[in-house]
Amino acid sequence: MISLVQLECFIAVAEELHFGAAATRLKMTQPPLSRQIQQLERELSTRLFDRTSRRVALTQAGRALLPNARRLLDLAAKAVSDVRSVGEGAAGTVTIAYTAMAGQAVVPDLLRRASAELPGVTLLLRELVSLDQVEELEKGTVDIGLMRPLLARPQISSRAVYRERLSVALPSDSALAQRGEPLKLIDLKDESLLMYSPSGARYFHDLLLSMFVASGVHPHIVQYAGQVPALLAMVSAGIGFTLVPESAERISPDSVTLLPISDADPSSRVNSVELDIAWNAESHNPLVERLLSLVDEVDDSA
Missing domain, CATH: 3.40.190.10 (Periplasmic binding protein-like II)
Structure with missing residues (x-):
């Protein structure tokens, strides 16, 4: 069974492309890091890295695993954060996805408002293109998306929040x-x-x-x-x-x-360029409505 520790070690090596640098980043020595990678490769029955005395490179299998490993760690972090919030009586967690330009136009103001009005809410931010946001909203791995208008989806509700030229x-x-x-x-x-x-x-x-x-x-x-x-x-x-x-x-x-x-x-x-805020109408996260209330709806008469 693949463990989160193995995935964390794999991601560190994949991003650093150097076992020593990855071990330093994870505050561990290199031998146990190497063992975690070897165990993961045995579990998957494939090599994830090409290693020589001078370089480390991802194999095709390693490149395929990397985005999924990041996603699994994100989901695990979200689950831990949600459980801790409930146990501590805190407000909870909301995952917000945004496009690159939404990160410039809307996200900063949303973060300021959330910090002032919902201090107990933990916001997990993920930069995704609009199509990927819709898929994540449908799966429930994202609570709110800031995206360009798309064709209607049965589960997804949206409204315009920003317009520019x-x-x-x-x-x-x-x-x-x-x-x-x-x-x-x-x-x-x-x-x-x-x-x-x-x-x-x-x-x-x-x-x-x-x-x-x-x-x-x-x-x-x-x-x-x-x-x-x-x-x-x-x-x-x-x-x-x-x-x-x-x-x-x-x-x-x-x-x-x-x-x-x-x-x-x-x-x-x-x-006229429009940015929409979108959410899963079937979401069970009670904080979604509270976050939506912090984002101003655009004035169609402007």
Whole structure:
């Protein structure tokens, strides 16, 4: 039977790729750490690491185990936290999943409010893309998700909590960036577009397409990516431009300039990025409603 100790040792070695560094991290000596890994490999009947005198590397089996091992430890930590909270009369635990941009736009304020109004609540935070959040909400391993709008699911309830506009992200040394003024999408017709992946970022992919259609622009797409930070990195490298939420200004490198899209652009009528808060309507965690009450609902008339 696999133990949590074995998984913790495996994760440490997998992340450090060095048995000595992993042993130091776990405050143990190397021999017992090596024995835990060997026992785990015997239990699974497969090698998890390729070891030489100079390097340690994950095998394919090890790479497959790593995300599941992290998930199992997360679940174990949640179970322990829940039981301790009940035993100590504390408020309990809520697991919140969020997208990278939600971490910038909504999570900080939620954490401040929870700390002030629900000091006994333990918040477990997990960064997940929207599709993965839905799966975790359905399984009950996540209590609340902060995600982009998705197709309706029978168990999942949601409401909008944040809206913002898209801005144009350009290399700071480009001629358009140095104009320093709002742009129309027609201004970008000859530029290379860095596009959101239709599988990993369907919401943004479809939104950008609708904006370019509204403006009568046929963009020249040169690369796809699923996350805003990855797209900003490519803009920084001078590969092209993209459209990102205004809140991306907080994580944008100095080599990237964000400019607003002109209100006169035909795409303005669809230029609105929504963030939803979602939860499992069948959740038995009584703290979900209390956390939901701390997140302001957006004003649709704004």
